[in-house]
Amino acid sequence: MNWLLVTAGAMAGAPLRYLTDRAVQSRHDTVFPWGTFTVNITACLILGFLAGATTSPHLQLLLGTGLCGALSTYSTFSYETLRLAEEGAARYAALNVTASVVTGLGAAYLGAVAAGAVWG
Numbered sequence: 001m002n003w004l005l006v007t008a009g010a011m012a013g014a015p016l017r018y019l020t021d022r023a024v025q026s027r028h029d030t031v032f033p034w035g036t037f038t039v040n041i042t043a044c045l046i047l048g049f050l051a052g053a054t055t056s057p058h059l060q061l062l063l064g065t066g067l068c069g070a071l072s073t074y075s076t077f078s079y080e081t082l083r084l085a086e087e088g089a090a091r092y093a094a095l096n097v098t099a100s101v102v103t104g105l106g107a108a109y110l111g112a113v114a115a116g117a118v119w120g
Helices: 002-025 034-052 057-071 074-086 090-119
Strands: none
Touching: 002 034, 002 057, 034 057, 034 074, 034 090, 074 090
């Protein structure tokens, strides 16, 4: 049963990642990977909220492991950062690493705080 929940969440998360990435990136005329940054920060916010919420283990599997696992992408983040560095955009690469870690942690924290405010 648990694997079905993870699969269902991933079936929504993967296309959502792709569509969001393309939509966001098409609106920016820069080499910075805004699409990947956006999906990763969104997943951090959702995971933070789930961590701070009183939810069922099934909902955590569906949304946390399934949806957020497929929505976020560490491999693409790593590849795009490496590509930026190789193409001479070392500042963008450093910005991507720093902003992703700091903003991701901040988003997870804000999600947990928001969940605490809702469920007290």
